[in-house]
Amino acid sequence: MADTKQLILDTALRLFNQQGTGAVSTNHIADGAGISPGNLYYHYRGKPDIIRALFEQLFAQTDERLNLPTDRLPMVSDIMMLVRINFEIMGEYRFIYRESLLLLRQDPALHQRNIEVRARGYEGFREIITALSSMGILVALDAAVVVRLADLLWLIGEFWLSSLEVSGQDLTDEAMERGIELMMQVIQPYLTTP
Amino acid sequence: MADTKQLILDTALRLFNQQGTGAVSTNHIADGAGISPGNLYYHYRGKPDIIRALFEQLFAQTDERLNLPTDRLPMVSDIMMLVRINFEIMGEYRFIYRESLLLLRQDPALHQRNIEVRARGYEGFREIITALSSMGILVALDAAVVVRLADLLWLIGEFWLSSLEVSGQDLTDEAMERGIELMMQVIQPYLTTP
DNA sequence: GTCTATATCGCGATAGAC
DNA sequence: GTCTATCGCGATATAGAC
Numbered sequence: 246m247a248d249t250k251q252l253i254l255d256t257a258l259r260l261f262n263q264q265g266t267g268a269v270s271t272n273h274i275a276d277g278a279g280i281s282p283g284n285l286y287y288h289y290r291g292k293p294d295i296i297r298a299l300f301e302q303l304f305a306q307t308d309e310r311l312n313l314p315t316d317r318l319p320m321v322s323d324i325m326m327l328v329r330i331n332f333e334i335m336g337e338y339r340f341i342y343r344e345s346l347l348l349l350r351q352d353p354a355l356h357q358r359n360i361e362v363r364a365r366g367y368e369g370f371r372e373i374i375t376a377l378s379s380m381g382i383l384v385a386l387d388a389a390v391v392v393r394l395a396d397l398l399w400l401i402g403e404f405w406l407s408s409l410e411v412s413g414q415d416l417t418d419e420a421m422e423r424g425i426e427l428m429m430q431v432i433q434p435y436l437t438t439p
Numbered sequence: 440m441a442d443t444k445q446l447i448l449d450t451a452l453r454l455f456n457q458q459g460t461g462a463v464s465t466n467h468i469a470d471g472a473g474i475s476p477g478n479l480y481y482h483y484r485g486k487p488d489i490i491r492a493l494f495e496q497l498f499a500q501t502d503e504r505l506n507l508p509t510d511r512l513p514m515v516s517d518i519m520m521l522v523r524i525n526f527e528i529m530g531e532y533r534f535i536y537r538e539s540l541l542l543l544r545q546d547p548a549l550h551q552r553n554i555e556v557r558a559r560g561y562e563g564f565r566e567i568i569t570a571l572s573s574m575g576i577l578v579a580l581d582a583a584v585v586v587r588l589a590d591l592l593w594l595i596g597e598f599w600l601s602s603l604e605v606s607g608q609d610l611t612d613e614a615m616e617r618g619i620e621l622m623m624q625v626i627q628p629y630l631t632t633p
Numbered sequence: 634g635t636c637t638a639t640a641t642c643g644c645g646a647t648a649g650a651c
Numbered sequence: 652g653t654c655t656a657t658c659g660c661g662a663t664a665t666a667g668a669c
Contacts, residue, residue: 249652265541267461270644284653286646343540346604347459350537360607367606393624400621401591403605404598410540411597412561413554427594430587434628443634464662478635480664 250288252278254302257295261340266296266348296348297355303338304362310334311366319373321382321432325425328402332421335406342407371395383435397431444482446472448496451489455534460490460542490542491549497532498556504528505560513567515576515626519619522596526615529600536601565589577629591625 256278260269271292275285289295310330313319335342349356374395377383386394405424406416414420433439450472454463465486469479483489504524507513529536543550568589571577580588599618600610608614627633 265544267541268545271646272644281654282645283647283655287652291645343544344538346537346601347461347541349605350459351462356607359605363606390624393621397591397595397621397624400598400602401594403602404594407540408594408597411543411553412557413550427587427591430584430591431625465664466662475636476663477637477665481634485663 249278249280249284253280253285253288253295254298258299258302258338258340261296261299262338266292266340266344271295293352297352299338300341300355300359303334303341306334306337307331307366313373318380319376321377321436324373324398325428328425328428329421331402332406332424336416339406342403343410367395367399370399374398381437383432384437386435394432394435398428401428401431443472443474443478447474447479447482447489448492452493452532452534455490455493456532460486460534460538465489487546491546493532494535494549494553497528497535500528500531501525501560507567512574513570515571515630518567518571518592519622522619522622523615525596526600526618530610537604561589561593564593568592575631577626578631580629588626588629592622595622595625 253274257269257274260273260277271285272282274292274295275282278285289298311327311334313323313327341348345359349359371392374383375388375391378386378391383394401424405421405427409416409420409424447468451463451468454467454471465479466476468489469476472479483492505521505528507517507521535542539553543553565586568577569582569585572580572585577588595618599615599621603610603614603618
């Protein structure tokens with residue numbers, strides 16, 4: 246194989262998304278990738294190592310695909326587009342969002358790393374909301390209110406798909422748009438041009 | 440023991456909350472309860488059976504402890520009190536909220552049951568919000584807006600604690616109050632007496 | 634109801650040939 | 652890099668004595 250290391254990751258991601266990390270053993274992954282268990286252990290120390298690698302792949306994808314236009318100032322519609330792309334990425338790495346609380350508890354170092362990456366993302370996001378307010382797209386707001394709005398939008402972005410799954414709804418485009426509508430509902434009272 | 444069946448549940452709940460369902464075997468539970476593995480299997484078919492029983496216990500607790508005053512009309516502060524109690528219950532059954540998406544995927548019958556119970560709870564909640572609007576505590580609103588507000592409050596109630604954990608914050612009373620503040624932020628623009 | 638003993642299974646992990 | 656073979660371990664589950 247050209248790149249066994251990546252093949253293992255791709256296979257693991259597919260199986261984890263389908264069956265959850267608990268139900269998928271290193272043997273299953275090797276089997277699904279068409280390689281021997283020994284070979285898998287040559288490339289990775291074990292399942293936790295593979296999970297860490299998938300987290301890193303998710304971080305990299307997020308950095309790569311989640312960007313605002315640089316040639317002009319951001320608008321509300323730009324943010325909603327970011328959220329759509331984020332929903333897409335979350336779908337590709339579904340197992341991470343399904344099991345995050347569990348996976349992070351089992352791996353303190355990964356938890357720490359995740360907190361840092363997440364904090365950077367959140368900071369950037371909050372700055373965008375602040376910018377919208379100072380640009381006059383949102384009415385002038387207390388700093389405290391801006392933070393609460395950012396927190397709300399962030400929470401929706403992070404857990405809307407989970408909410409759909411728990412309530413037994415499919416992750417259709419329409420369902421994702423309802424998440425976007427909830428976000429719009431949050432900021433609608435503060436828009437200068439409704 | 441007076442009631443071995445309940446003792447097993449109590450022990451399992453404690454261990455699941457501490458270590459997660461994956462890390463806790465039936466042997467561990469039996470050990471923690473001070474009984475033999477064989478005895479555990481006399482009372483339950485296995486770990487999935489115990490998990491189902493804990494879900495049912497959670498449903499019962501929720502029914503029992505989550506009630507509005509019947510001697511007068513509900514106010515906004517009543518709802519916030521409901522949310523506080525709900526956070527408390529969620530703390531007691533923490534493993535369910537940490538692993539819900541995973542546990543429900545592994546047990547379709549339980550998933551179905553959870554969807555039904557949850558739907559009933561959500562319906563009741565939505566009616567309360569509708570009532571607040573028709574009582575004039577919230578300004579008169581489109582039905583669609585009422586639904587979105589209910590969805591938002593429900594989402595916050597369900598995932599605020601998870602959000603805290605993912606971002607590495609402790610589940611203190613102060614942190615929970617910040618969740619309540621987010622809810623207030625959502626309805627604040629629609630309050631008739633701010 | 635509760636125990637002890639045990640059967641079966643599959644996972645994680647490594648050694649050593651190629 | 653990749654494979655085959657294999658060991659040790661612990662988990663689930665049951666049988667049978669008390």
